[in-house]
Amino acid sequence: MPGESQTTTAAWRGLLEPLRAEPARAAILTDFDGTLAPIVERADEAALPGGAREVLARLIDRYAMVGAVSGRRAADVRARIGLDGIAYAGNHGLELLLPGESEPVPDPSVGEREGDAAGFVGSLDLGRCEEAGLRVEDKGPIQALHWRGAPDEGRAEASAREIAVEAGRAGLEPHWGRKVLELRPVGGGGKDAAVASLLAEDGVDRVVFAGDDRTDVDAFRRLEELREAGDLTAAVRVGVVSAEGPPEIAEESDVTVAGPAGWLEILTWLAE
Numbered sequence: 626m627p628g629e630s631q632t633t634t635a636a637w638r639g640l641l642e643p644l645r646a647e648p649a650r651a652a653i654l655t656d657f658d659g660t661l662a663p664i665v666e667r668a669d670e671a672a673l674p675g676g677a678r679e680v681l682a683r684l685i686d687r688y689a690m691v692g693a694v695s696g697r698r699a700a701d702v703r704a705r706i707g708l709d710g711i712a713y714a715g716n717h718g719l720e721l722l723l724p725g726e727s728e729p730v731p732d733p734s735v736g737e738r739e740g741d742a743a744g745f746v747g748s749l750d751l752g753r754c755e756e757a758g759l760r761v762e763d764k765g766p767i768q769a770l771h772w773r774g775a776p777d778e779g780r781a782e783a784s785a786r787e788i789a790v791e792a793g794r795a796g797l798e799p800h801w802g803r804k805v806l807e808l809r810p811v812g813g814g815g816k817d818a819a820v821a822s823l824l825a826e827d828g829v830d831r832v833v834f835a836g837d838d839r840t841d842v843d844a845f846r847r848l849e850e851l852r853e854a855g856d857l858t859a860a861v862r863v864g865v866v867s868a869e870g871p872p873e874i875a876e877e878s879d880v881t882v883a884g885p886a887g888w889l890e891i892l893t894w895l896a897e
């Protein structure tokens with residue numbers, strides 16, 4: 626069960642000491658929903674917990690890079706965090722909004738497949754989705770179907786599974802998250818690619834990344850590859866565990882915490 630195998634404070638401090646010792650060579654990367662911000666019934670109400678913005682602002686001043694890697698649009702995450710000094714990788718890495726920039730840069734690999742997911746969702750019987758309790762969220766190249774808070778979440782999820790099969794046949798990539806199905810164009814993006822492109826910055830050789838869901842495991846794996854290849858001297862993967870999150874979050878992380886409050890405690894220490 627989540628929470629039973631939480632890493633001790635002494636253990637995570639030991640793993641993260643190389644970052645705190647040389648902040649000019651360190652990157653602090655984090656997912657947003659379920660990691661920085663607690664999961665809420667309506668995704669559009671997600672917000673930072675009290676004190677988190679001040680901690681992040683201190684991290685920006687101190688570390689080579691602070692990055693937010695999210696399934697949301699980059700501009701959406703920037704608006705919720707409210708800090709310009711963070712590099713925002715949005716839509717699971719399909720767009721990048723760097724500090725000081727006003728517009729996100731789309732991943733060029735998506736190219737002409739940009740409208741595939743929207744075209745597929747447009748072809749669905751939206752009455753059927755609504756009846757099953759699925760809410761469609763238009764994220765440009767990615768279309769999301771949510772069922773958190775549906776009158777019958779089980780029925781809504783079953784309906785999402787049928788749609789995922791159809792989407793696969795239509796040439797899209799279905800990705801599952803916490804009570805959400807995302808339909809993405811084939812190729813490009815992924816949080817694995819997002820962390821790699823953020824870390825391509827000169828002089829950064831140590832990183833911590835925290836996440837709570839399946840797409841974050843992609844980033845965990847890429848970070849481990851970069852560490853094994855010698856591109857990183859330290860890659861600390863923090864799994865924010867929850868009852869509804871996938872087991873890989875605890876299995877493939879170096880540090881586990883029980884929720885966003887545990888991650889904020891780590892960030893606060895890094896900022897001291």
Ligand SMILES: [Mg+2]
Pocket residue numbers: 656657658659660836837838
């Ligand atoms: Mg998350």
